[in-house]
Amino acid sequence: MRLDLRHIQRWIEPGSRVLDLGCGDGEFLEFLGDQRQVRGTGLEIDGDNITTAISRGLNIVEQNMDAGLANFPDQSFDTVVMAHALQAVHYPDRVLDEMLRIGRECIVTFPNFGHWRCRVHLSTRGRMPVSKFMPHSWYNTPNIHFCTVKDFELLCREKGIQILARDVVGNTERQPVLAGTWPNLFATTAIYHITR
C-alpha cells in the first residue's frame, strides 16, 4: 500500500460513505472497507483496473473526471478522496470545487513538485525531472498540472478552502522531521484534509 494511502485512513470515519476518484485497482477502497467498514464507490477509467476492482467486490463506476462529476448529488458522500490524480486532470481547481460540493470533507494527495530533487534536477540539468517517483517524460506524462505544496495552499486560500490537516510523506520513512518542517522542500507527497 502506498504510504500516502496509509496516512489517509485515520481521517475516514468508520462506516462512512467514501468516494474515491481515480481509484485504480481498488486497493485503497478495499483497505478502507476492511479497516473502516466504509461504504465505498470508486471512479476509474482504466479497463484492467476496473476489472480488478470489481473482482475485489467493490462498486466501481467507469467515468472520466475530466468530463465532470455533475451526476453526484451535493453532499452525498462523507469523504471524497483523490489520491495522486490532481496533477493529471484538466482543471484541478474545478475538480476540487466539485469534490467539496459532493463530499462533506475531502482528502487530496499529490506529488510535490517543489521537492528539492525536482529543483536540483531542473536547475542543474535544465530539464524536466524524471525520477522513479515521476517516471514519465514531459511529452508523454499523464501529469499535466504539477504543483508544489505552496501552490496548493495558495489555491486553497484563494478559494476559501479550509485545510483541516496537512500530512507529508518524505523521501524515506526516516525523514518525517525534515518533510514535516520544510514540506515544500522535503515532501515527496503532500496530503491534505480539506473542507469548505
Add this chain to the structure above:
Amino acid sequence: MNTPADSHSVGIVKPQVVHFDTPLPLACGRDLPAYDLVYETYGELNDKHSNAILVCHALSGHAHAAGYHNAEDKKPGWWDECIGPGKPIDTNRFFVVSLNNLGGCHGSTGPSSINPDTGNPWGPDFPPLRARDWVNSQVRLADYLDIACWAAVIGGSLGGMQAMRWSLEYPTRIRHCIVIAAAMKLSAQNLAFNEVARQAISSDPEFAGGHYQGHNTIPAQGLALARMVGHITYLSDDAMASKFGRDLRSGSLEQGDDGNVEFQVQSYLRYQGSQFSSSFDANTYMLMTRALDYFDLAREYNNDPVAAFRHAQCSFLVISFSTDWRFSPQRSREIVDALIAADRPVTYAEIEADEGHDAFLLPIPRYVNVLTAYMQRVGASC
C-alpha cells in the same frame, strides 16, 4: 470448437414446461386465466437455494440460452458464450434459469396458443403485456422452483428492463441486478423504429389483421422486413462497414454491364429476414415491441428514477457498449446516475466494441472479464 461435448458447454439440455392455472392479473387490467411457461435450467440448485440466477431474454429470445437440444444441433443457445462450466455465469457454481416469456412463440403461452374461451388461437386478441407482467409470471416460476431470492437477475436490452423491474417490484427477492445494454425507457427514435417494424408486419396482406393462423397464411414478407429494419439498428455503422463494406455479392458496376447488382449487405439482410420470418410469430413480434415501447421504469414513481430506485435493495451492475446506438451508453449512464443519486450500490462499465447493440451477445474480452469479475462477487454472496 462449439459442440455439446465441449467441457465448457452445459451439453444437451431439455426444455421443461410448467402450467399455471391461477389467473395472472395483467397491467392492462385483464387476467390471463391459465398459461404455460417453457424454461431451461443449467447447473445445480444448492441446498440453501441461494445460487439461482434468472436470465431474462430480449425481444426475440427464448428459453434456450445455453447448450444443445440434441447432438446434431449446429448452434448452441443464444447466450452460450456466457453460460456454462468455467464461463462468466459459471454453471459449476450457479443454478441458471432461462425461460421463454409469456407472449412468446417458443413454447410459452402467447398469441399463437389456443384461447381456451374460443378454442381458436389468441392471435391479435392476446392481452398486451408489459415487462412487469413478465416479472410477475417469473415470480411464479421462482415460487414453483422454490427460489425465494435470486442471487442475480440478468438481462440484456429488453431483458435488462425486466431485471430492473424485478429490483423495484420484488426488492427482497433479488440480490444482484445485472443490466446490459438497456435503458429506463425508449427514446422517440427507438419508438419510431418499432413502429416501422410493426407497420411492415401489419401492412403485409397475409397478416390479415393478426388472424393469419385462421387464414392459414404467414406474413413472412412483413416479418422479414421488420427484422431487417431491426437488424440494421442492432449493428453499428463500423460493424456493417467491416462486415460488408460495399462488396458485391453478384453483378458488376462496370460501365456497359447492365446485370443485376446485389451488395453483400442486401443479401445478408434478406437472409436474416427470411430466417427470422420462418421461426418467429408476427403477433409475438407486435406484442414484444409494444412491451418495449411501453416500458418506463419510473412511470409509477412520479416519473422520478431516483425515487424508483430507492425501492431497490440489491446491488447493480450496468454495462453498455460504445457503438450501441439503439441503447446507447448515455441511456445506461442515466441508470447509473439515478442509482448513485438513490444511494444504491452500482458498478458500471462502458465496453469499447464495434458491434453495436449486438455486442451484448458476443464474447468481447473486456465484457467477459467484467461479467466474470462481477459474477465472482455474486457467487461470494450465495
